[in-house]
Amino acid sequence: MDSSRRHSVPSFTHRAAPGMATVTASASGSPTGAPHVLVVPYPAQGHMQPLLHLASLLAARGLRLTVVATPATAHLLAPLLAAHPASSVRPLTFPSAADTSGPTSVGADFHAHAAALRDPLREWLLRSRSDSGESDRVVAVLSDFFCGWTQPLAAEAGVPRLVFAPSGALATAATHSLFRRMPRPPEGEAGRGYAVSFPSLPGAPAFLWRQISRMYRSFVEGGGDEHSKAIKDNFLWNLDSAAFVCNTCHPLEGKYLDAQPLDDLAGKRVWAVGPVAPPPAPEKTGQHDDVITAWLDAFPDSSVAYVSFGTMMVPPPPHAAALATALERSGTPFVWAAAGTTLPDGFEERATAGTKGMVLRGWAPQTAVLRHRAVGCFVTHCGWNSVLEAVAASVPMLAWPMAADQFFNARLVVEEARVAVAASWGGFGGVPDAEELVRALTEVVGEGGAGMRKRAKELSLMVAEAVDEGGSTRRELDGLVQELRGLGGWK
Structure with missing residues (x-):
């Protein structure tokens, strides 16, 4: 070093x-003690x-x-x-x-x-x-x-x-x-x-x-x-x-x-x-959110895949094309927060015409979508914030890590917590076969994902207990605060 x-x-x-x-700072007036x-x-x-x-x-x-x-x-x-x-x-x-x-x-x-x-x-x-x-x-x-x-x-x-x-x-x-x-x-x-x-x-x-x-x-x-x-x-x-x-x-x-x-x-x-x-608080929904909710309301429980690679991760066109093909071949209804993603020609039009898919090009109300009863799968890059949101919503994941910490996070949810199936371990350099993605979707969405949804629900409850009074997270947070108070001589 x-x-x-x-x-x-x-x-x-x-x-x-x-x-x-x-430097600008607000007025002081800090409490003593x-x-x-x-x-x-x-x-x-x-x-x-x-x-x-x-x-x-x-x-x-x-x-x-x-x-x-x-x-x-x-x-x-x-x-x-x-x-x-x-x-x-x-x-x-x-x-x-x-x-x-x-x-x-x-x-x-x-x-x-x-x-x-x-x-x-x-x-x-x-x-x-x-x-x-x-x-x-x-x-x-x-x-x-x-x-x-x-x-x-x-x-x-x-x-x-x-x-x-x-x-x-x-x-x-x-x-x-x-x-x-x-x-x-x-x-x-x-x-x-x-x-x-x-x-x-x-x-x-x-x-x-x-x-x-x-x-x-x-x-x-x-x-x-x-x-x-x-x-x-x-x-x-x-x-x-x-x-x-x-x-x-x-x-x-x-x-x-x-x-x-x-x-x-x-x-x-x-x-x-x-x-x-x-925890998410009830919010006033805008017209855009109402349209998404109304669209999801038309589908059975746990039958829809929500797709999002976060705000900073855009899947390359070949990766997006493989997923688009898998969604169409499997007939899986989906909401895709596509932002800047390049999708195959005609894909959006076919999805909209068939009422099987919704492509969102602007901001997506991710927390609300994940907590909707119709959503049974989250196709995600496994960014940590997305993982935590999926766990809180009890939604199984189709893990598709691309970079940064995402492969470590994917290992946790796929191999250890067993609340996810791997879509691909190839990252930016490997494009999965569309048929492999079809099989992965059928493992998670609908009846095939019943066991995984049960485990996701159990994990969600354990995490909720951890942050509640007397839980492990609450004890850790209180311990950290006590350490910081001790540094200043406060009790």
Whole structure:
């Protein structure tokens, strides 16, 4: 590890179970008798939303929070600020040249984001430690796992940094293991079929090289520039942190959580506080939502496939064509949140004319669709937020991972929880045969998926119990809050 990054880490109990940029912040008025935590999200919506949900849970338990934003992401803080008084949650907005809030590839502006915020945030943090009264000093930094650059800032300020992982424990541990061990395939013919194993994780899982994070593969295959170095430093800084806070729970990942301390996370405590998203509240539906609901109402229970690859993952045309063919051949009714997906010529017209399909080109009310009684399958890329939404809705999945953490997540739901069937393990590089997809659909949708739906319902109930009073997630969250209160001398 680069010695220039080494900083002493303030203790955090490990339990078994030149000028500064212009800064705008709301007025203080923080209540006394509560520890003050600096929260630093990574400005991509799939990362920000879970951390803001966690921030709301922490504020509701009496912690005071200052949450960093940029002009491009400030609007995402609105629900959090509306739910909690200014004395409890304060925004801290820095100008930034980087904007990763839209549907871009996470990590694309990795270096730019750190470069824009590092110096002004360092000055703010050091000043707050020296100028604030004892009761208002920051006692800890809680930041996204793409904000590893906050680790040396926290160490310089003399406070612990906790890493927030919007993914599960398996994906988080495996990703950090890559940058800790630096595996690479052999050159030439010997590299074909190379699989990366994770011997320190329960079950020693292994994944083919093409299934490993593209961010890591790009680093190994062509790294060396400033951007690549920033990515590696990020994950090694995370391993210097005091603890990890994961958006996961024991019913989903008890196998990995019970095995901690995990070597792949440098033996640091993992707090399993998920799912952090609040349960969906009844909302006023717009005309668009009403049309979708009315369309679904015409179908029998568990007979419709909902298709979505998320806001940041567009399946290539050959992949989309294979799925479109499978849906038509199997006769499976479907709702496809296609966004920018290129579909085969005539497919949308045939689906609409036959009243068997609905293609959504704009925003899709995913939570509402998944919870409709007619939906019996979720064709998904296995992004972690989508996995958690499917589990909460008791809907089995047709897992089609493409990149990032998705192969790790797919392994969990297919091989361990057994609430999904694999559509393809080939990612962007492998197009499944349409007949294979037909067989996969028949395993999940309708009568063929009865057993899987039963398991999905059982898992959903266990997750609901975990977040309820006395459940494992609630205990983890309360334990984390107690640790943070102890840092400031509060009880």
